[in-house]
Amino acid sequence: MNKLYLWGIIIAVAMLGATYATLGYLKDGLNGDIVNILAIAGAAALVIITIFVVIKYVRQMQVDHATGELADESWDNIGEYKNPVPFGWAIIFLGTIIWGLWYWTIGYPVNSFSQIGQYNEEVKTLNTAFDKKYANIKGDELVNMGESVYLVECVACHGLNADGNEEKDAADLNQRISVKSVKYVINHGLTGKLIGSEMAMPDRNGLFNTATGALITDAEIDSVAQYVANGMKDNKAGAKVFANVCAACHGPDGKGQAYVAPDIASWNQKLIVNVLTYGKVGAIGKMPIMDRLNAKQKEAVAAYVMSLSKGE
Structure with missing residues (x-):
C-alpha cells in the first residue's frame, strides 16, 4: 500500500x-x-x-504529467498551456454576479424582513413617543431624568459620586474643570467640538503672551491652570496670564465666544451636550460618543451635571 x-x-x-x-x-x-x-x-x-x-x-x-496545447507565447523558453475556462464554471460565475446584483437591489434585505430594520423602526417609534411625552419637562423634573440617565449610562466611569473615582477613571463632574485637565489642554490643544464648531484649541506652541511676546512658559501654565480650576478667582498671577494669553478667545471673564472658544468659567448646557454628542479627549483619556442618548436625554444629563456644582 x-x-x-x-x-x-x-x-x-x-x-x-x-x-x-x-x-x-x-x-x-x-x-x-x-x-x-x-x-x-x-x-x-x-x-x-x-x-x-x-x-x-x-x-x-x-x-x-501536464498535457495540453501550449500557447504561442513563451518566456525564456517556458511555455504556458491554454486553459480555457470551463463552460459550466463560467455560467455559474456569471449567474452568481447576476444573483448578487439582484440581492443588493430588489432582493433581500431591501424588500425583505430584517431584524435590524425592525429594531431601528421600533427605536424610531419609541423615540418619537418619548420626545412627545417629555418635550416640555424642565426644572427638577429634567434634573431627575438626567440623574436616571446618568446612573445607567455614566456611572460606570464617573462613579456614584460623579468624581470619576478621584479623577482616575473619568473627569470629576462636581467641578467645572480640574488643574490637570487645564494643563493638558494647554499643552496638547483640543480639537473637540465643545461649542459645536470646527474651531480647534492650539497647543502650547501656538499660545503667546501678548505682554512678553513669547510663548507661554511652564510657570505661566501652572499659574493659569490654578486660576481657571479655582473658578477664575484668588490668583492675581494666573489672572494676568489669562488676560494676556487666553482672554482673546475665551473672553475676559472666561465665558467664551460664539464660534471661537467655549465657556471655561462655568458649566453650560450646550457644552455638556456637545461633549456627549462628539466625545472628548483629555488628561484622563477619551470620553466616548454617547450616541445611545437622544436629544432630550442629553439635555437632561446636562441639567443634572450642572446641578452638582450649584451652591459652591
Whole structure:
C-alpha cells in the first residue's frame, strides 16, 4: 500500500478515535438526540472526505504529467498551456454576479424582513413617543431624568459620586474643570467640538503672551491652570496670564465666544451636550460618543451635571 494512503488511514482513525474519546467525557453522551448524532456523523464524514481529497491531489501531483496545447507565447523558453475556462464554471460565475446584483437591489434585505430594520423602526417609534411625552419637562423634573440617565449610562466611569473615582477613571463632574485637565489642554490643544464648531484649541506652541511676546512658559501654565480650576478667582498671577494669553478667545471673564472658544468659567448646557454628542479627549483619556442618548436625554444629563456644582 502506498505510504500516503497509509498515513491518511492512520490520521483518519486517530481523529475519529479522538472524537469518540471526547464523547466519553460528556455526561449523557449523544443522549439519543438526532441533532447530536447528525453532528458527529457530519464531523466524521468531513474528516474522512478532507483527508482523502488531500491525498488524491497530493498523489496526483506526484505522478501526473501536464498535457495540453501550449500557447504561442513563451518566456525564456517556458511555455504556458491554454486553459480555457470551463463552460459550466463560467455560467455559474456569471449567474452568481447576476444573483448578487439582484440581492443588493430588489432582493433581500431591501424588500425583505430584517431584524435590524425592525429594531431601528421600533427605536424610531419609541423615540418619537418619548420626545412627545417629555418635550416640555424642565426644572427638577429634567434634573431627575438626567440623574436616571446618568446612573445607567455614566456611572460606570464617573462613579456614584460623579468624581470619576478621584479623577482616575473619568473627569470629576462636581467641578467645572480640574488643574490637570487645564494643563493638558494647554499643552496638547483640543480639537473637540465643545461649542459645536470646527474651531480647534492650539497647543502650547501656538499660545503667546501678548505682554512678553513669547510663548507661554511652564510657570505661566501652572499659574493659569490654578486660576481657571479655582473658578477664575484668588490668583492675581494666573489672572494676568489669562488676560494676556487666553482672554482673546475665551473672553475676559472666561465665558467664551460664539464660534471661537467655549465657556471655561462655568458649566453650560450646550457644552455638556456637545461633549456627549462628539466625545472628548483629555488628561484622563477619551470620553466616548454617547450616541445611545437622544436629544432630550442629553439635555437632561446636562441639567443634572450642572446641578452638582450649584451652591459652591
